[in-house]
Amino acid sequence: MSSTTPRFLKLPEKSSLSLRDQICEVVSAAIMSDALAPDRPLPSCRELAEQFGVSRNTVFAAYNRLVDLEFLVSRNRSGYFVNPQMAASQNAQSENEALKPGPQPCPVSFPPNNLMPVLNPLDWNAYPYPFIYNQIDPDLFPVDGWRECTRQALGRKTMPVWASDSVESDSPQLIQQLRQRLLNIRGIYAEEDEILITLGSQNALFILGSIFAHTGKPVALEDPGFFGARNAFRMAGSELVGVPIDSDGLIPAALPPECQLVFTTPSHQFPTMVTMSEKRRRELLAAADEKDFLIIEDDYEAEMNYVAKSSPSMKSMDETGRVIYVGSLSKTISPGIRLGFIVAHRDIIKEARVARGVMMRHPPTIVQEIVALFFQLGHYDAHLRNIERRYKTRWHAMDAALTKHLGMLTRTASEGGTSFWLTAPKGFDGAELAARLERKGVLIDRGRDYYLNYDNNRSFRLGFAYVPVCDLEDGVRIIADEVTALMG
Incomplete structure (x- = not known):
């Protein structure tokens, strides 16, 4: 046959x-x-x-x-x-x-949840110019180092460490590496029981929102700000209040009375990339003592500084225990690993651990062990130096391309990070720009999605971490052509 x-x-x-x-x-x-x-x-x-x-x-x-x-x-x-x-x-x-019968209608109706979904196409990486946030260049990932750590973590001698349930604890090795290689660089000293491992910063924010929602007090957020935090606190049932920002970051004088939590991204404000000045940080800490609220510091892209030294973390400046520090390994290792952490007073961590256990028991212990080895064997430090060098090159190339082709727009001052925030004159339709660019193979982040009431459509965000440096100017040139057409 x-x-x-x-x-x-x-x-x-x-x-x-x-x-x-x-x-x-x-x-x-x-x-x-x-x-x-x-x-x-x-x-x-x-x-x-x-x-x-x-x-x-x-x-x-x-x-x-x-x-x-x-x-x-x-x-x-x-x-x-x-x-x-x-x-x-x-x-x-x-x-x-x-x-099988055909699809049946849902027996219940759902009211609008007012949450902000991720709008990027599922095949975003097939577009020639995906200028979108939170993506990393996979070519920069140290596959050989990760493979070595995975092989060691999967050895039979280490299997008992990660094979059992660990709701009440996290990997001691990972906690130690975070204390020695991340937190101390940011000037933070924390005991083991003041750190909780989470499934990224998004999960950390939802946990925090859940344990403080019972107070009934509103949560203040930067406006524009991180829609992931907005979603997390809304899901937890909190009332949200937007706080404006300026060239120094969040404005403490604009904070509402009686708020329980204030969420801020001082290292690189999400999404404008403004760095909060040290003076403004001290003003916010003083306001927390005076008005009796807690600060959630999301240290977004703190490592990515190209024209100035990293500013001290607010947690390192905190003398009263009012700052809850949230970090993530998404940008420095990979978003797909989904590991982050909370650093706070041990009583807050204790409540957060209970809430985490109810939600999903604990992050995968095997992943924690692999990441701990990734730190311990020096792969993290080498990888961080590599991506800082590569992203610095891209940041300067992007800065030059924007100056050359999009000088007609206002651009916020930035000291680093992996994106730029641009604002057009009144009457400009950023949503229309995004739609027109998508048809030409260019993806951007709409500015309106970062505002609490979706009421500002003049801005947009360009992330460059995934786009090769040789393609940056070509992509910016396409954006400039469409901006010019819309402003014509």
């Missing part, structure tokens, strides 16, 4: 998988979609190797991997066939699908 090579089997144009795994993905997907006949042999290793332009050994390894996964069976002198059990299960699934 001869096989006919299915010409629809094609390797993806872009894939991070090895060639063997790409072949596994393509063949298994064809099996799951019932596109391969169970009674006919698959193409021989030689035939499929010629079709894909790979070696016969690669196809042989892929077929044997699919045999191990029970997608295929190997028959002596006949070749490889779809596993009959797999074919039977697919037929049963198809029959069940045919019997």
Whole structure:
């Protein structure tokens, strides 16, 4: 019985998988979609190797991997066939699908939640110029170092450390590394019971919002500000009050009376990238004592400073325990790792730990152990130096491109970070600009989404961490053409 090579089997144009795994993905997907006949042999290793332009050994390894996964069976002198059990299960699934009723309407209606979703397309990284926030260049990630740490963490000697439940504690190794390699650089001394590991800063903010929501007092936030914090506090049931900012950051004199929490991003104000002056930080600390509120300091992109030294953290200046420090490893390691932390008075951490346990028990301990090794073996420090150097180059290239092509717009003064904030004259439609640019392969962040009442549409944000430095000016030139057309 001869096989006919299915010409629809094609390797993806872009894939991070090895060639063997790409072949596994393509063949298994064809099996799951019932596109391969169970009674006919698959193409021989030689035939499929010629079709894909790979070696016969690669196809042989892929077929044997699919045999191990029970997608295929190997028959002596006949070749490889779809596993009959797999074919039977697919037929049963198809029959069940045919019997399923159509989609049913939801039995309850939901009021508007007033939350701000992430609006970027799912395939944002397929766009030529994705100038959007919170993305990192994957080419800068130290894969070999991460692989080494993962291998060590998965060893049998260390398995008991991460295999058990740990609701009441976090990785002691990670806590120690954070104290020694992150917090002390920011001038912060904290005991082990004053630190809580979270699933990124977003999770940290929701935990804090939840444990303080019972007070019934409003939460004050920068306006414009981080919509993730806005969402977290709204989900927790808090009333929100916007506080304006200027070239020095949040304005303490504009704080509302009787607020319980004040959320601020002093290192690089989110989204304008303004750095809060030391004088303004002391004013805010004094106001916290005088008006009896707590400050949540999100130390956003504190490491990314290119034209000035990093300002001291507010937590390091705090003498009364009123500052709750929130940090994340999303920018310095990877957003996909989803690890952050809270540093606060031990009584706050104790309540936060209980709330975290109710929400999701604890962040994956294996990830904590891998990250602890990543710090301990020096990979983090080397990686941080590398991305600081690379992002500094991009920041200066972006600064020059904006000066050259978008000088007609107002740009906030910035000392670093991975984005720029631009504002057009009155009457400008930033949402229309975003829509027009998307059709040309350029993604930007709409400024209106950062305002508490979505009432300012003149601004937009350009993040450059993912865009290669050689493409920055071309992308900015496209933006400038559309801005000029809209202002015409």
